[in-house]
Amino acid sequence: MDDAASASQRQPPLIAALKGETVRPAPVWFMRQAGRYLPEYRELRKQASGFLEFCYTPEMAVEATLQPMRRYAFDASIVFSDILVLPHALGQEVWFVQGEGPRLTPLADPGSLSFEGFESHLEPVYETIRRLRAALPAEKALLGFCGAPWTLATYMIAGRGGQEQWPARTYAARNPAPFAAMIDTLVEAAIRHLVRQIEAGADAVQIFDSWASALDERGFLRWSVEPIARIVAGVREAAPGVPIIGFPRGAGYGYTAFAERTGVDAVSLDWTVPMAAAREFQDRGICVQGNLDPAVLTVGGEALDNSVDHICAALKDGPFVFNLGHGISLETPPEHVTRVIERVKERTARR
Incomplete structure (x- = not known):
């Protein structure tokens, strides 16, 4: 056996797929696989007074991350954290309202963001990753992540999420120079955070641009694609060979430009992307991740069986990671997750 084949066998199946191999059966993990749909998570959550305390307490974050790994045959675990730890570490006030989601003090002056104490503030996240890597079997990949600069900026300017992200769009149009400086700060923050997660033990990382759908064509290239391309380059310089997944949710036709210009190893697709488009990415050697509708x-x-079969039939013969088109919904019965994993493994097994 040559060195390349031997190395391929030693790495987790998910990492092999992200690096462009066709893996049978296909690796599976879900965005938001640790969360409120699990009864054991809801019990654990009661121990923390607030969500950020939960994220910053390694004992609880480790337990939350491992809960779905004990219950299901996932091929990867993603550290339990939140994209908003970055603005929090840069000095912006962040809190969570039960049943409503995140709140931030709207950022009036992007120049007020500071890297003073940035890494020490996020040290609990890196400690969580170190503990997870020690606890997980070698064949299970461990993922780190961050929010993309555009998505983080939408929360930081508005103080909360919003479907059309009007405050960030109008701010960027009225104040392009301060907004660009803010994006630059977030690019640096993302690089630092992802590299530190990799140093702590993450096998791969994902960049979530959850609000990419709010941008027009030029805005998408300027505020989503270009900053993420810089993040990819910065992480690659520090950690060559570590796969990077990009998720520009709702990008539509922009997915192609995103894949070509950012240099990501894998593109995570939302549920609206046709299979023909997904196969085109595979033909270029780009791993495709996705893209089951969480509603299904x-x-x-x-309905679930048919959707799983359709995705697997279309994508199993190229680099492919089965996932959702976004995170698991709170209303999802846990047994449906078991059903999907078993069906994916059956439908993508070597025959």
């Missing part, structure tokens, strides 16, 4: 996962039954 919640419904289950024949």
